[in-house]
Amino acid sequence: MLTREEMRSLLVARGQEQEELFAESRRARQRRYGATIVLRGVIELTNVCRVNCDYCPMRRDNVRGNDTYFLTADQIVETAELIRASGINVVLLQGGETPSVLPILEDAIPRIRRLYDDQVEVLLNVGNLKRAQYERLHAIGATSYILKHETSDPDLHLRIRHETLESRLRHLRDLRAVGFKIGTGLISSLPGQSLDSIVDDIELADEIGTDMCSVSPFIPAPNTPMSLEPIGDNELALNVIALLRLRMPHLLIPSVSALERVGGGGQSRGLDAGANVMTVNFSGANDQKRYLIYGKDRFVVTLDHVRRLVETSGLELRGSVFIKQETMSRESAR
Ligand code: 5AD
Ligand code: SF4
Secondary structure, eight states: OOOOOHHHHHTTHHHHHHHHHHHOOOOOOHHHHHEEEEEEEEEESSSOOSOOOOOOOTTTTHHTTTOOBBOOOOOHHHHHHHHHHHHHEEEEEEESSSSSHHHHHHHHHHHHHHHHHOOOOOOOOEOOOHHHHHHHHHTOOOOOOEEOOBBBHHHHHHHHHHOOOHHHHHHHHHHHHTTEEEOOOOOOOOOOOHHHHHHHHEEEHHHHTEEEEEEEEOOOOOOOOOOTTTOOOHHHHHHEEEHHHHHHHBBBBOOOOOHHHHHHHHHHHHHHHHEEEEEEEOOHHHHHHHOTTTTTOOOOOOOHHHHHHHTTTEEEEEESSOOOOOOOOOOTTT
């Protein structure tokens, strides 16, 4: 295992050293998963949120001024039908943190499972809820849950999320205890974040025993208290992906759209660095505009974009690793 010192130095690797790091990471991915990339379809449920993260345009202080929306259960199920028709069996239901999504999910999740004859991973990313609510969501058929720790620096966490790191970690442990596959994630290049603290992020992901971990470079989003901060470094985020892969070869690590937003071609570099998940956006055009993550001109990932990237990297698409199934056939992924 790499020492902290080695990790800190690899975080800033460039050129030849970085290419060697990525090659090593790809070999670790290959040994664990072969040349396969998991495909997810995401539905953005609502842009309403009760948390007030300083980096996010959907933060609580902005909700009154935003053009807010909630998808209905019918709309969610209709979108899940599109995802199924694309040959994707991971349905990611994502939205701001608000208890109002609960009755909608109660209605939609069992219908999505029926749509797929149970051959589906229902993956949630809807923030902190009560333990009983996690239990309920698991009981009605949600498989997995993403709740990102964002930064492992407790002071920075409190300063920019106005919530404690400790409570976030408690929720992650609850989710695991309830039976979910769990996912965490971090933002890299946050103002005030040190390299040491990113090494902590990697070690924390390992300690939590997470199944999934994302890395997103910081994007200064408009209409937020952090809009004037410098944009995050793609290369740093890529190096974090590679270090996560080396330390935890089993991890599902997405190559996120924020990498594309920062510099063209970033998502294919994410695959080069050892990521193994791509997410296709299935929100309607109107909701895409209202789901303000990173601001209005975010990069919206289409199935065509993903197919091109994955094929160019010599990889192939597959379905969920959390349900029994074969590698997605080339036909059904088309
Ligand atoms: N920069 C980078 N990542 C962000 N996220 C939200 N806002 C930003 C931003 N400005 C990420 C966080 C959050 C997810 C919804 O997107 O990790 O959990
Ligand atoms: Fe809410 Fe997530 Fe935005 Fe934070 S990052 S304000 S929790 S939608």
